[in-house]
Amino acid sequence: MSTHFIELCKLCEQLEKEASRNLKVNIVVDFLRKISSEEVKFAVYFITGKFPSNLLTLNVGYSTIYQIIKKLSNISDNQYLTEYNKTGDMGETAKKIFEIYPPKTQKTFFEQPSTLTEVYEIFQKIAEFTGESSRVKKQRLIESFLSKITPLEVKYFIKNLIGEMRHGFSEGLMEEAVAKAFNVELEKVRLASMVTGDLGKVCEFLKIFGKDGIEKISLTVFQPIKPMLADLAKNPAEALIRHGGKTSFEFKLDGVRIQIHKKNSNVKIFSRRLKEVTEAFPEIVEKIKHEIKADSFVVEGEIIPTTKNGKPLPFQYIMRRYGRVKNLEKTIKNIATTLYLFDLLYLDGEVLIGKPFYERRKKLEEIAPNQMLTPQLITSNPVEAEKFFEEAIKNGHEGLVAKQLESAYTPGIRGKKWLKIKKVLETLDLVILAAEYGHGYRHDWLSDYYLAAKNLEVKPIFEKDYVSFADYVEKIHNDRFKVVGKTFKGLTDEEIKTLTGKLKNLILEKHGRAVILKPKIVVEVAYSEIQKSPLYSCGYALRFARIVRIREDKTIDEIDTTEKVKEIFEKQFKTTTSNFLER
DNA sequence: CCTGATGCGTC
DNA sequence: GTCGGAC
DNA sequence: GTCCGACGACGCATCAGG
Numbered sequence: 001m002s003t004h005f006i007e008l009c010k011l012c013e014q015l016e017k018e019a020s021r022n023l024k025v026n027i028v029v030d031f032l033r034k035i036s037s038e039e040v041k042f043a044v045y046f047i048t049g050k051f052p053s054n055l056l057t058l059n060v061g062y063s064t065i066y067q068i069i070k071k072l073s074n075i076s077d078n079q080y081l082t083e084y085n086k087t088g089d090m091g092e093t094a095k096k097i098f099e100i101y102p103p104k105t106q107k108t109f110f111e112q113p114s115t116l117t118e119v120y121e122i123f124q125k126i127a128e129f130t131g132e133s134s135r136v137k138k139q140r141l142i143e144s145f146l147s148k149i150t151p152l153e154v155k156y157f158i159k160n161l162i163g164e165m166r167h168g169f170s171e172g173l174m175e176e177a178v179a180k181a182f183n184v185e186l187e188k189v190r191l192a193s194m195v196t197g198d199l200g201k202v203c204e205f206l207k208i209f210g211k212d213g214i215e216k217i218s219l220t221v222f223q224p225i226k227p228m229l230a231d232l233a234k235n236p237a238e239a240l241i242r243h244g245g246k247t248s249f250e251f252k253l254d255g256v257r258i259q260i261h262k263k264n265s266n267v268k269i270f271s272r273r274l275k276e277v278t279e280a281f282p283e284i285v286e287k288i289k290h291e292i293k294a295d296s297f298v299v300e301g302e303i304i305p306t307t308k309n310g311k312p313l314p315f316q317y318i319m320r321r322y323g324r325v326k327n328l329e330k331t332i333k334n335i336a337t338t339l340y341l342f343d344l345l346y347l348d349g350e351v352l353i354g355k356p357f358y359e360r361r362k363k364l365e366e367i368a369p370n371q372m373l374t375p376q377l378i379t380s381n382p383v384e385a386e387k388f389f390e391e392a393i394k395n396g397h398e399g400l401v402a403k404q405l406e407s408a409y410t411p412g413i414r415g416k417k418w419l420k421i422k423k424v425l426e427t428l429d430l431v432i433l434a435a436e437y438g439h440g441y442r443h444d445w446l447s448d449y450y451l452a453a454k455n456l457e458v459k460p461i462f463e464k465d466y467v468s469f470a471d472y473v474e475k476i477h478n479d480r481f482k483v484v485g486k487t488f489k490g491l492t493d494e495e496i497k498t499l500t501g502k503l504k505n506l507i508l509e510k511h512g513r514a515v516i517l518k519p520k521i522v523v524e525v526a527y528s529e530i531q532k533s534p535l536y537s538c539g540y541a542l543r544f545a546r547i548v549r550i551r552e553d554k555t556i557d558e559i560d561t562t563e564k565v566k567e568i569f570e571k572q573f574k575t576t577t578s579n580f581l582e583r
Numbered sequence: 584c585c586t587g588a589t590g591c592g593t594c
Numbered sequence: 595g596t597c598g599g600a601c
Numbered sequence: 602g603t604c605c606g607a608c609g610a611c612g613c614a615t616c617a618g619g
Binding site for chain 4: 442
Binding site for chain 1: 588590591593594
């Protein structure tokens, strides 16, 4: 017996209205129970709005869907914008538009509503189109499907294309629902989800084999596992307290997190989101083959970009290597990498994720050469810990990760057992030069802010062509300010609401959902790093910028300058890699 | 053959 | 990746 | 303590279109 997509859409509408998590879970539990084993995994994907990334890559985004909605309903940009502004949600907007302007179709009489299987097949087909004119093919397929279904189905089909459900029910609560639906302990569901990377499959397994089916799921070589995550701690001392007085500290390295699976001479490297990236790192594969003394294993670590003699380079460099298929050999010559391992999850037939961290690390030390391990310090002394932290920073790393010695490798339940401690940089005082209306629950507020520093060398760029909105904003202000980033983080909803009111009085120009402002509001901004920017005209951008507070006490004459930004950028890597960066 | 738009995945 | 809000 | 939904910069590949 198959389930209709419209039933699932109605379920999602209920989730959207219901605030209580427990009730949301119960609604989904009932749904999962009555659905067939063939379709239950589709339900899991559609409700959470996420397909396992190794399963489907749609290559359809916001922009394509916007064109489709416009074409099918024949509305103007302004009509769309007016409707979108009411909710800030693309699916809901399409639903409303199609209710008033239904797509012209040749609807067959007696057409049956689509089943979950049929809808999934559409997604599969969308993903399968590649190569020449594939974008048109994807678009046509979506258009023809959207013209056949009801506005409510359109809403959720589009939400699934984008992957933003906005009904407050995501992976975490879905795990709870699955556990409850099949009478299995939540921890077991989470564990199974972690080792398969696919909660839908876990659910299917439970449907077929019943509650004992969960015991059959365990870590397998070449089946990537979801990585254990870390919580944030302010400083090493806090980490020590939270870990009960004694803990293991490791350098926190700024690269890409990877897990490496090996069986005999076969090696595969997987990313944090379980994508295979073996091709991009042939030198790592060789190292693994020759320098680790074991036949089959799963290890976890970080690949960071380095100079030839192993000094860390800025994060941006690793991205030139990551996922690359073109000019791979040449890039390998220019950007070296260094592999650091920090965990061992499986070794020669034995699954180790249930074992305490110190034991896994000990076994890792037995099979891997010392220089391949992340530097570690086990201590109960806050002073020593602080020194170790300073050492990490001095060597050009991000900070430390603290790992409770007794902790198993688990998905994020019962408190995160790993804690990251990151270096703190001095904040910058910047002016808000433009803003954008937000999306979803923030659609009524100017919640995304363009942050700019004072530009001392005022050389207006009237003759120069601007390429980006940020460039245009600078031009409006005669280049007196330079944009160094955008942020939506740090203010409370209440502060955003108040600020929106103030900003509305400063509007110079409106551009769609963006506004250009008189320079007036000064904010103190924190960030984790200053990057080289190919986008902003001043050449620098803040990484992970967030507003610390609004500086009512400061005027725009007192904000920081682009010179200061440049100084901080240069200071960041001075100790380790300045020579490399200058060439 | 080159360039800009678009989407994906890393942090 | 980081943050605030809600349960 | 946990989960969720807001969205950032960057670098790559791919495709559309001149």
